[in-house]
Amino acid sequence: MELYDVMRTTFAAREFNADPLPDRILYEILDRARFAPSGGNRQGWRVIVVRDPATKAQLAALAAPAAKRYAAQVQAGENPWNSVDPTSVSAGTIDRTPAPARLTEPVKQAPVVLVVCVDLKFVASIDQNLPRVGVISGASIYPFAWNILLAARHEGFGGTITTLAVAEEPKLQALLGLPAHVAVAAVIPLGRPVRPLTKLKRASVSSFATLERWGGPPLAP
Numbered sequence: 001m002e003l004y005d006v007m008r009t010t011f012a013a014r015e016f017n018a019d020p021l022p023d024r025i026l027y028e029i030l031d032r033a034r035f036a037p038s039g040g041n042r043q044g045w046r047v048i049v050v051r052d053p054a055t056k057a058q059l060a061a062l063a064a065p066a067a068k069r070y071a072a073q074v075q076a077g078e079n080p081w082n083s084v085d086p087t088s089v090s091a092g093t094i095d096r097t098p099a100p101a102r103l104t105e106p107v108k109q110a111p112v113v114l115v116v117c118v119d120l121k122f123v124a125s126i127d128q129n130l131p132r133v134g135v136i137s138g139a140s141i142y143p144f145a146w147n148i149l150l151a152a153r154h155e156g157f158g159g160t161i162t163t164l165a166v167a168e169e170p171k172l173q174a175l176l177g178l179p180a181h182v183a184v185a186a187v188i189p190l191g192r193p194v195r196p197l198t199k200l201k202r203a204s205v206s207s208f209a210t211l212e213r214w215g216g217p218p219l220a221p
């Protein structure tokens, strides 16, 4: 596929048909994805390939608590799980809010689930001493995760980066035998999408790029 076509059409696939995703193609996908950048080229990524239905069910169950809070905050008009504005939603409301099936079912339904991990011993977390949530560490793993989805798209497969289960990371580590210094970056259900892509909805460049400073003139076409 042409690069710009792949970039414009790699959507978040959450429903899959019964087609298998054999190890041969999975290997090919990861063989492409491994050319992603990482800080200092340390390549701290590790991937657990999950096909066991029982493990998939547990991964889905571990996403449910965060999915409940996510849905409750959306219903309250908040940006869910943001680290800046405290939530106004009570624990009771979160408890009573069901976890949306679209946030838990894909992991159960997909023929393969990749648990994309990063060994934090290999990551230069430059912002670790700042008084805000860390963002730099993710830059050493999400280009790799995204490359997986780009390569999958090229092979006729699709999936979604999901992160809700990571709120329960100690349980994920116990489930998969991960050492404490290995973080889970994403749980990616992968398979043959049921529907072809829909047109991706994204804001225009002028809405997010400004000249010279925050609040400066928008970058125009």
Ligand SMILES: Cc1cc2nc3c(=O)[nH]c(=O)nc-3n(C[C@H](O)[C@H](O)[C@H](O)COP(=O)(O)O)c2cc1C
Pocket (backbone or CB within 6 Å): 010, 011, 012, 013, 014, 102, 103, 160, 161, 162, 163, 164, 165, 200, 201
């Ligand atoms: C860091 C990150 C976390 C995400 N977490 C989830 C998730 O937990 N569950 C889910 O269904 N989608 C998740 N997504 C997928 C986004 O919802 C999706 O990329 C976005 O809605 C755009 O979808 P589209 O490309 O189909 O337009 C996540 C995406 C990113 C980049």
